[in-house]
Amino acid sequence: MLWNEPNNLSHWNFEVDRDWITFAEMVNQAATAVQAENPRIRRVLGGISPIDPEFLRNMQRRSVLSHVNTVAVHGFPLDWNHWTIHEWPEKLREIHAVTDLPLWISEVGASTFGAEEVQQFGLRRSAELLIGRADRIHWYSLYDLPRAWPATTRHREAEGSSYYRHFYMGLLREDGTPKPSAADFASYAPELGICQWFHFEDHRLDDAVRWLKDLGVRHLRTGLSWADSFRPGADRWFARQMKALDSFHTTITYCFTPEHLGVLPNHTSPPKDVGAFAEFCAEMTRRCA
Numbered sequence: 001m002l003w004n005e006p007n008n009l010s011h012w013n014f015e016v017d018r019d020w021i022t023f024a025e026m027v028n029q030a031a032t033a034v035q036a037e038n039p040r041i042r043r044v045l046g047g048i049s050p051i052d053p054e055f056l057r058n059m060q061r062r063s064v065l066s067h068v069n070t071v072a073v074h075g076f077p078l079d080w081n082h083w084t085i086h087e088w089p090e091k092l093r094e095i096h097a098v099t100d101l102p103l104w105i106s107e108v109g110a111s112t113f114g115a116e117e118v119q120q121f122g123l124r125r126s127a128e129l130l131i132g133r134a135d136r137i138h139w140y141s142l143y144d145l146p147r148a149w150p151a152t153t154r155h156r157e158a159e160g161s162s163y164y165r166h167f168y169m170g171l172l173r174e175d176g177t178p179k180p181s182a183a184d185f186a187s188y189a190p191e192l193g194i195c196q197w198f199h200f201e202d203h204r205l206d207d208a209v210r211w212l213k214d215l216g217v218r219h220l221r222t223g224l225s226w227a228d229s230f231r232p233g234a235d236r237w238f239a240r241q242m243k244a245l246d247s248f249h250t251t252i253t254y255c256f257t258p259e260h261l262g263v264l265p266n267h268t269s270p271p272k273d274v275g276a277f278a279e280f281c282a283e284m285t286r287r288c289a
């Protein structure tokens with residue numbers, strides 16, 4: 001998967017890259033590089049959030065949809081979106097009206113911010129509405145985000161109280177104990193997969209693998225951070241992470257600009273050289289695929 005939520009300011013600075021001109025060129029080069037390494041690898045455009053058919057029409061005009069072979073969307077109607085959970089089928093129809101490419105739901109979830117019963121309802125209703133309507137569905141996420149870690153978003157002030165919902169999205173609490181939804185999830189696997197981001201040298205990796213197997217997960221989505229690739233020990237961590245996940249059908253998301261390579265010193269910034277991202281994607285594909 002090439003980037004994550006490119007139409008969300010938390011992940012791509014489209015105030016700097018007006019109309020996603022740089023983004024489109026970056027993805028086109030990266031997709032070409034991945035295909036050259038392994039033409040069997042599915043190339044997925046990073047899941048869009050919000051679900052916006054006009055963004056995909058823009059990508060179509062810029063030839064991005066001819067460089068990838070799958071598109072993806074993210075939806076969180078019980079937490080952040082301005083539409084109801086029952087509108088999922090209509091949201092998917094809006095995307096199908098733009099492209100015939102296979103459609104994945106690479107993140108769907110519900111937090112326990114208000115009540116654990118809300119997440120149980122969200123899981124059940126999402127499964128009812130989405131299974132059979134998308135080629136791949138990844139529930140977000142396995143773990144709650146630890147309180148000591150910042151959420152990958154703009155900042156607390158930009159989201160107000162909604163910011164804190166980021167910390168309650170897991171089927172498991174921060175301490176690893178299961179919420180009621182964990183038992184419910186097992187009845188929907190393997191049709192539902194999991195999206196779980198692992199931080200650099202994440203202490204939860206081995207426990208996560210055990211839980212994923214216990215829950216019957218086959219399809220997993222995670223990420224390899226371009227920014228992390230410049231940390232000391234990055235190669236060792238990437239190798240350990242991917243070896244641990246070897247038993248799953250894993251989608252790797254390539255994203256996050258290294259600060260020293262960005263137009264601005266931020267992980268959301270367009271890179272100064274889009275070819276550098278393509279080189280990263282090619283190298284990771286060569287190692288992992």
